[in-house]
Amino acid sequence: MKAAYIENGKVLVGEMADPTPGKGQALVRTHSCGMCASEAHFLHAGQNIIDLSRRLGGPYAALDFARPFVPGHEYVGEVLDYGPGSKRTVKPGRKVTSVPIMRQDGAHAVIGFSHDCPGGWGELMLLDEDIMMEVPSDMDDDHAAMIEPLAVGLEHARRGRPDKNDAALVLGCGAIGLGVIAGLRMMGVAPIVAADFHEERRKQAIAMGADIAVDPREIDPYAPLPAFGGRKVNLIYENVGQPGMLQRIIEAAPFEGRIVMGGYCMEQEHLLVFAAQNKRLNIQFAGGEEPQDMELAMRAIADGRIDVTPWLGARIGLSGVAKAVGEMSGPVAPVRTVVDPRTF
Structure with a gap:
């Protein structure tokens, strides 16, 4: 698959191996993924988090900063298939998002900060079918990508x-x-x-x-x-x-x-x-969101209680990711730039 990835503190674009779903894992094609400031922070201070996880325990311990990994934890995508023995909770072809955590098949990974669970800056992801949630088919992809940060x-x-x-x-x-x-x-x-x-x-x-x-x-x-x-x-x-x-x-x-x-x-x-x-x-x-927060965020966006349209800036392809990361802060930066990894 094509992806924007981080390797040795640099944002690069190229081919990555397609992820293969195991039991309880859904293979999802990314439609839209927001770019979070935490990813920019990770470029400069990610090794601190890795070292801390190795010392005290945590899902970042398995991450090797010198090896490529695909970020992106604010995503919406389309279910393509499942690994063998899965419950297949959402039909293929439906849109989904999730809390960016993988706990299936013995894993405990943060999606987008893992070598095994690439994030939404790539064409394909693996999501945990037990915490994956279906997104209304008529919800705009970029709005759906804002469910996670709102949550x-x-x-x-x-x-x-x-x-x-x-x-x-x-x-x-x-x-x-x-x-x-x-x-x-x-x-x-x-x-x-x-x-x-x-x-x-x-x-x-x-x-x-x-x-x-x-x-x-x-x-x-x-x-x-x-x-x-x-x-x-x-x-x-x-x-x-x-x-x-x-x-x-x-x-x-x-x-x-x-x-x-x-x-x-x-x-x-x-x-x-x-x-x-x-x-x-x-x-x-405070930590990350929980499923109840994702559900509330999705409902609030869908019924118009919360309008996330003003959050959205440019929609870019993979070739624009490195430049967008460098411009993520500042007086004219949008709240969110959105990546469509299906385009270059």
């Missing part, structure tokens, strides 16, 4: 255990932060304050349901909110994933504040623990 934001939102008495601050308004805002809005949380350096992202935060969107270089998002009776935020969602963020949040958070760490920082973080203890802070580390 991550919805998972992070609920991890904060928000209620209607909370005032929430969402730091970073990429796809995950926007998903957090959408999730909080659906749960009736208000006010929601969004903070991002980029004007376009702040506009999208308002469209997604934030009450206020500020540039934190100009307005302190932790200060009393004049538009809301002088309230301060008490529930803070971090969606940036850069070292130093947690310590800065700890220093700015209010007494008995709650912090949800959703950004995927792949570098070591240094903390002054006493600063958090002194304020009696609760810090919750």
Whole structure:
């Protein structure tokens, strides 16, 4: 198959071996796959995650950074076939997506960060039939590829255990932060304050349901909110994933504040623990989405409760992947560039 792949920290395009499905595994042809900032972070800091998994255990331990692997974990595709002895849960020809995890046939891999389970930057994938879910046939492929990143934001939102008495601050308004805002809005949380350096992202935060969107270089998002009776935020969602963020949040958070760490920082973080203890802070580390979040994301996109159309930038073929990875951040970068690996 043709694919864009990572090898020794570089994005390349070429031929890769077609994956062969085992028991419980579906062979899927990719239609559309979003490009996530975590893949760009992995180019520079992926070895840290591999080494940590080898030391403490985890699915990244089997990944060899010097060998090619095909990224892409925000995907939609068409079922082609199954491995021998499979239950064949979705008929061939139907569209599917899934939580990007493979647990069948004795495997425990993250799809897109595995030599055995290539991701959506390639023409073919293997998906776990037990967690694969069928996508409505009339759902646009690019919208369907946004189910996974939206689901991550919805998972992070609920991890904060928000209620209607909370005032929430969402730091970073990429796809995950926007998903957090959408999730909080659906749960009736208000006010929601969004903070991002980029004007376009702040506009999208308002469209997604934030009450206020500020540039934190100009307005302190932790200060009393004049538009809301002088309230301060008490529930803070971090969606940036850069070292130093947690310590800065700890220093700015209010007494008995709650912090949800959703950004995927792949570098070591240094903390002054006493600063958090002194304020009696609760810090919750959010992970990836679960099937319930995928189901909610799919329904919300399908019925129009959440419009992901503004997230979508260019739709590219494989030859444009390396350039798109290099341009993933910045004031004019779209929330998501989408790859169609069937085109070059």
